[in-house]
Amino acid sequence: MMKKQKKPGDNISLKTKKNESPAIIDWINSQTNLMDSIRYLVENEIKANGVRNLQQHVPADRGFSLEDAAGGQGNSYQEGPKHSPEYEDVIDEEEIDEEDIESWT
Numbered sequence: 001m002m003k004k005q006k007k008p009g010d011n012i013s014l015k016t017k018k019n020e021s022p023a024i025i026d027w028i029n030s031q032t033n034l035m036d037s038i039r040y041l042v043e044n045e046i047k048a049n050g051v052r053n054l055q056q057h058v059p060a061d062r063g064f065s066l067e068d069a070a071g072g073q074g075n076s077y078q079e080g081p082k083h084s085p086e087y088e089d090v091i092d093e094e095e096i097d098e099e100d101i102e103s104w105t
Contacts, residue, residue: 023069 031037
């Protein structure tokens with residue numbers, strides 16, 4: 001059974017892993033418009049490689065580390081303020097900020 005196809009204006013839900021890299025969490029928390037930032041990354045992937053299922057092209061374990069977060073420019077990743085270690089895999093619908101929903105549209 002195929003999953004339902006998304007249409008413009010549909011909501012999508014994302015969740016972080018419990019062991020998500022601190023660099024990724026800091027990146028997410030640094031975005032003022034998370035959906036537009038993700039859209040920009042997707043646009044660049046499409047320009048470079050066309051529309052494809054990345055799961056068929058990227059290894060499940062990419063070994064992403066804090067050294068990788070420096071972008072290979074010799075800068076070490078500076079971890080931002082400590083965040084709560086409790087990043088839940090599932091977000092309660094009630095926990096979604098109205099501000100976040102507006103930034104998705």
